[in-house]
Amino acid sequence: MLKKIDHLGIAVKDLDAVRKFYTEFLELPDAGEEEVPEQKVRVAFFPVGETKIELLEPTSPESPIAKFLESKGEGIHHVSFAVDNITETLLKLKEKGIRLIDEVPRRGAHGAKIAFIHPKASSGVLIELCEHTEHEEA
DSSP states (O other): OOOEEEEEEEEOOOOOHHIIIIIISOOOOOEEEEEGGTTEEEEEEEEEEETTEEEEEOOOOOOHHHHHHHHSSSEEEEEEESOOOOOHHHHHHHHHHHHOOOOSOOOGGGEEEEEEEEGGGGGTTTTTEEEOOTTTTO
């Protein structure tokens, strides 16, 4: 079902300021940024081996990331796992009684299909499932 850890999502207040830490001090390559209007967020990715660090900055006070920052401050927001077939994975989890935030995938960064498992199902950890299309392996 799960292929690998795709990325770790980190909520930040100022993407540009935090980017400097990852590129200049940790010397990670900057894979660019993207705004995801559906999620009200601006993201930047930094590859580390087979996984990535994803920085998430809210673009609206109504963004889930803005609400996370308000209640918890900056820090790890979610762990994302790559899957081959997100729809099938969601169906299997639902059949097993796992509480889902998304029963149907939505669009994420780089056109990936994403869905979240409720943190109450996983001891407080927000888990994202991510299915990349063939033409994008961000």
